[in-house]
Amino acid sequence: MRYFNYIDGQWKEPTSGEYRENLSPHDGDNLGEFPSSAAVDLNDAVEAAKRSFPAWRKLSFQQRASYLQKTADLLKKNMQEIGQDLIKEEGKPLAEGMGEVNRAISILEYYAAEARQPFGEVIPSVNADTFLYTTRAPLGPVGLITPWNFPIAIPVWKLAPALIYGNTVVIKPADLTPKSVYHVMKAFDEAGLPAGVVNCVFGKGSVIGEGMVENPDIKAISFTGSNQVGIQIQNKATANGKKVQLEMGGKNPLIVLSDADVDKAVEIAVGGAFKSTGQKCTATSRIIVEEGIYEAFRDRLVLRTKELKVGDPLNADTFVGPAVSKAQWAGVMEMIKTGKEEATLLCGGEIPLEEELVNGFYVKPTVFENVSPDARIAREEIFGPVTALFKVKNYEEGVRMANDTEYGLSAAICTNDLTLAQRFIDDIEVGLIHVNSETAGSEPQVPFGGCKSSSTGSREQGKTAIEFYTQVKTVYMDRM
Known part of the structure; x- marks a missing residue:
């Protein structure tokens, strides 16, 4: 079976006409064919994200949250199928694979609930007639480059905060585990997410990932993967004026x-x-x-x-x-x-x-x-x-x-x-x-990230995610 890119609310064949087999690491079984997309496919996705951004950012937090909750409900409804596909394409044992789908659902539900949390703060001014406060604004279209080892949890923990805070998204999933992200895109589509708010382009990092870094309409890049690739992305993206968030290796x-x-x-x-x-x-x-x-x-x-x-x-x-x-x-x-x-x-x-x-x-x-x-x-x-x-x-x-x-x-x-x-x-x-617990394991309501060569930029997950996906505005409001 062939699967397509998800661009501007539609499933679209790659312009190259080329596909890559998704093979099971257990027995080599073909789990489907996914696009080997070209730069033109990415550009179409970025244009869709750019067009949809003004309307998406104007929705209330509660309106945006409703789409996240609907998506979580659809993942929950189809959990058995999604979990089985994740296990088949990544090789994660049964309990861990199903647990990861549950984690993705929890992340969406957590960020849907963030719609009812405080946003910004009021700060006393030295001037008694000044109302001094901060608010936050979304960045615009953001690019997400995600790894194969947590093929549904990591994409969702980037997608959910990006969306709830008003950004639009172009995501490039890992070549080795595309079907897990396909299921997330399918759930967003069935949830009625407005066209262009989320776009998914399958393909090589050297084409799609690099294209994201170079495209001036992508305002930020969040990447999880190897140190070698991460540092290359950081150098190119910062040179192009983008915010960058990297999660990389550990020992x-x-x-x-x-x-x-x-x-x-x-x-x-x-x-x-x-x-x-x-x-x-x-x-x-x-x-x-x-x-x-x-x-x-x-x-x-x-x-x-x-x-x-x-x-x-x-x-x-x-x-x-x-x-x-x-x-x-x-x-x-x-x-x-x-x-x-x-x-x-x-x-x-x-x-x-x-x-x-x-x-x-x-x-x-x-x-x-x-x-x-x-x-x-x-x-x-x-x-x-x-x-x-x-x-x-x-x-x-x-x-x-x-x-x-x-x-x-x-x-x-x-x-x-x-x-x-x-x-x-x-x-x-x-x-x-x-x-007195494993080095591995992280809950979605708390920050995730490291120091030294393991991470750069602000933390992922929890309330801290707002630091990367928004920019602060400071407002001085005086009486006439």
């Missing part, structure tokens, strides 16, 4: 102190490292364990990792699904090969031999130890089911090691010591902090 540490419950800490480590096949920017890449419990923790972690079910993501008992693509799988296997040369392999690192998995991009969850802090697997983001163990003498050494990275997205600590937990919050150089 996230979990510190386990000697007073922690070992069994609970192991479950936290396993979840953070191996859920979603480790394909999260917030995944646990480094596990830093205090020496007093290192051996007990290591042995329990290896045993638990070997128990994890690798298999078809549609099976309820699967814990680790396939990598999203052959290229992604090959990159993970290359890093595992490097790890075997740099460190000691404790478990995993192999291709499963089950007959039903031979056509998929599978690898067994992998744990290394005796890893040098300068090793590639200690410093580079792997984006797969691979984690590394480190032994440290105490809390101080653990935090120094945790902070010794170019990234600063997420970090966690396992401890029953409240004082050290509070110190950790102050000492760790990240944007997302977890105490």
Whole structure:
């Protein structure tokens, strides 16, 4: 089946006439053909967003919110179909795939509710006759470039705030997971969203993404993806006077102190490292364990990792699904090969031999130890089911090691010591902090983002999203 771009309220074939197969990472099954669009398709989408902006921004917050709520209701109605398609095209296990659709619904409902929240503030003036206050204005058409690892949640957490605050949108979904965003576009269409308010153009980043960055009618770019691409976008977009928001990589540490419950800490480590096949920017890449419990923790972690079910993501008992693509799988296997040369392999690192998995991009969850802090697997983001163990003498050494990275997205600590937990919050150089929970996991009502090379620009999600998608106006109103 062929799917089309969504431009100006219509489903349109790409002018190139070219399409790309959307293949399942589990068995190579063809899930549909999606456009390989050209620059002219993007320009049509931008023009539609530009035309629709004046009328959309003039709607009340409650009117805009009604479309978000209707879209959420339609996603909820079709959740089983959408979740199954997400799982088939991304490889995320059943519970996580369905959970992600639920998360997208929650995000839309959250921003629909923002229509009834305060907007701007009144500030006392030095002049008794002056009414001094701030308000906010939308930017105009904004460009969204979204990744494959959260193919419905991340597009929605960009779309929902952009729309509720009065912007119009052109979105370029990831090539590897287009069908999830197709379902979102279909829901907006069925919700009756005015033509041109949301436009979706499928295609290569080198054509559609770059075109967004260069188009003068796109006023801002929000991007989630690799550091290499993100920095290129930032340099070009800022040179063209656009606002830029980047969410990029992570090399996230979990510190386990000697007073922690070992069994609970192991479950936290396993979840953070191996859920979603480790394909999260917030995944646990480094596990830093205090020496007093290192051996007990290591042995329990290896045993638990070997128990994890690798298999078809549609099976309820699967814990680790396939990598999203052959290229992604090959990159993970290359890093595992490097790890075997740099460190000691404790478990995993192999291709499963089950007959039903031979056509998929599978690898067994992998744990290394005796890893040098300068090793590639200690410093580079792997984006797969691979984690590394480190032994440290105490809390101080653990935090120094945790902070010794170019990234600063997420970090966690396992401890029953409240004082050290509070110190950790102050000492760790990240944007997302977890105490006695996984490094991965974020709720839609709070800000999401990191520091260092992990993020630039204002935070995503929660009330903070307003900072990126609007500009402040300060008003002095005096009596005549």
